[in-house]
Amino acid sequence: MDINDVRLHCHLGEIIKKKNISALKLSTEIKYRRSTINDLINNVDMENKRIPAELIAKLCAYFNITPNELFSVVPKDGSHSE
Secondary structure: OOHHHEEEEEOHHHHHHHHOOOHHHHHHHHOOOHHHHHHHHOOOOOOOOOOOHHHHHHHHHHHOOOHHHHEEEEEOOOOOOO
C-alpha cells in the first residue's frame, strides 16, 4: 500500500449499529457535536478531517474499545477488507 494513497476509515457506524445506539444519544452522552459524530459515522472527508484526541478518547471509553478498533487505514479508492 502506497503511503500517499491511504486514508483513515472510522468504524463508528458499524459500532453504533452493533450496540444499537443512535448518533443523537451518543452525542448527548459524550457531550460532543452530533454533526461531528455523523461525519465519523459516514466517513465524511476523512482525508482532511481533524479528529481531536479528546473525542477519540471519549469514544473509546464509551464503547470500551481501543483506537485500533475505532479506526483503520485503508486505500483512498475505498477498497478494503475487514
